[in-house]
Amino acid sequence: MKYVVVLADGMADEQLDALGGMTPLEYAKTPYIDALAPYSEIGIVSTIPEGCAKGSDTANLSVLGYDPKRYYFGRSPLEALSMGVTLQESDVTFRTNVVTLSEVEGAYEDKIILDHSCDEISTEEAKVLIEAVEAALGDEARKFYPGISYRHLLVWDKGSTKVKLTPPHDILEQCIGAYKPEGDHAEEIWELMKKSYDILKDHPINQARKAKGLKPANSIWIWGEGIKPQLPQFQAKYGISGAVISAVDLIKGIGIGAGMTSIDVEGATGNVHTNYKGKADAAIKCLLEDGQDFVYIHLEGPDECGHRNEHENKVLAISQIDQKIIGPIVKALEENGEVFRLMVLPDHATPVRLRTHTSEPVPYMIYDSTQKDEVDQLKCYSERYAKRTGIHYEKGHELMEHFIM
Known part of the structure; x- marks a missing residue:
């Protein structure tokens, strides 16, 4: 089994009048997510525990399976590692x-x-x-x-x-x-x-x-x-090897601190105009040629657009992630005959109206290539639908254990 996490930083948002009452995730053109959603588990996850900072450091630790209340050392020492x-x-x-x-x-x-x-x-x-x-x-x-x-x-x-x-x-x-x-x-x-x-x-x-x-x-x-941080090693924790792909020192540092491989991609910028193809190609190589079991692909673009109050660019970033990251990776894994699980989620919300992070639960989607028997064409991946499913991981760090079978 191969495992892929596509982390769209700050992707979750509010319904916007400028987008006809839709969120940027609902408004964006996401044909690959739309094709996978009917076969996927969709719910919400609380990535920022009560009392913790509303930051990407806290939230990404949660997503990777580390309880921030136990393993939070601050964001800057993780960046120092990178x-x-x-x-x-x-x-x-x-x-x-x-x-x-x-x-x-x-x-x-x-x-x-x-x-x-x-x-x-x-x-x-x-x-x-x-x-x-x-x-x-x-x-x-x-x-x-x-x-x-x-x-x-x-x-x-x-x-x-x-x-x-x-x-x-x-x-x-x-x-x-x-x-x-x-x-x-x-x-x-x-x-x-x-x-x-x-x-x-x-x-x-x-x-x-x-x-x-x-x-x-x-x-x-x-x-x-x-x-100075001290994180349990990812491979010892989950029994699989892993890598992170990001343009951001914080995410690279979390990966390095957890004993994962940090993969640099030329032209990766951490904004809406990052090298999407380079990141997708690096993830595919990591999984199919280098023998890694798990890859964590971090895309900063939606978060930057939220901070800059740019709803149109946030929509664009989400569409690019779907079409230039998720689509090529799924296609490559299927063509190679791999069985895999794919999880798509933001670490936190960064509403364009507020221009900063918030701590409410965010939507996640888990697709398993081996489980296609049950299909619900009404399923979609969005903030509103995810809340209606009734699935809620209140302790965000427990979601990774559910994802890795």
């Missing part, structure tokens, strides 16, 4: 975004956060900016590491997780002064962010971006604190 950064027991890590702040005159705390991703800045540009921040603000205790696009890392020796920090995508179009850090080292963290603005606002990279009509990456934003 980046190849060796952590010591005394290290505390922080996600460090480059963000776009308003550039009107006035105090730093009066600025508005305009974009958490700086128009999805390129990795090459962001690397230069983070290196400038490291040169000016890094020291023996604190070191900045460049990551992918807007997502970077701060490692703080003998830092503290006893601090309240706010994800930048949760406060878009709001004044940052209302979200200053609280707790241990709060003033130091704020000063790092404040000083970064002076370093970055007139940097040649940002001058060039503004000349092209792109948003500048004129400040860092520190959040997502965590400590």
Whole structure:
């Protein structure tokens, strides 16, 4: 048996007037999902336990079968694993975004956060900016590491997780002064962010971006604190080998921490325009040539579109996932005579109206190629239908055990 999880980050949403009262998932053209749904198990799953952060770190741990209440170490140390950064027991890590702040005159705390991703800045540009921040603000205790696009890392020796920090995508179009850090080292963290603005606002990279009509990456934003993670190994837990395919350091890090293979795909961007074909081809090779039993394909596009309030692009991302990921993988497995189980789901909802994550249960669909006797043509994969089935995994981390037979 081969196992495939297609994780459409943030795909679940609300019914939108702009889409005729449908959700983006209902509105999107998904012929391959539609063909499989009548033969599939459809229900809802709670991926974010009560009291846990409404993030992709919490939710993806749940989907992969790890109880976040037991195995949550923060998102940034998982990203550190993906980046190849060796952590010591005394290290505390922080996600460090480059963000776009308003550039009107006035105090730093009066600025508005305009974009958490700086128009999805390129990795090459962001690397230069983070290196400038490291040169000016890094020291023996604190070191900045460049990551992918807007997502970077701060490692703080003998830092503290006893601090309240706010994800930048949760406060878009709001004044940052209302979200200053609280707790241990709060003033130091704020000063790092404040000083970064002076370093970055007139940097040649940002001058060039503004000349092209792109948003500048004129400040860092520190959040997502965590400590060195220790996850049970996926193969020991489930008895099968596995791999993850993602453009996002967080997902790569979860996979690496769980002893899975992390597969890089050229042109994978983490947005609506990612290299879908490359990801599908990598998954097929992983299963049919490399001998892996399980592959976890993470697509970030729907989530980014939710944060950016782009319902049309969210619909497009979902359609692309269906037609360029699910379709080719199912076809390849069938043509090769493989028996397989396919699970499609989001990790959490990212409603375009709210532009941030929510914690309500999300719809899942499990298709088993060996069970085609019972068919219900009225079945469909959507938020509304999934709620009506009465199937609800209230402990999200238990769904993976159900999926892997």
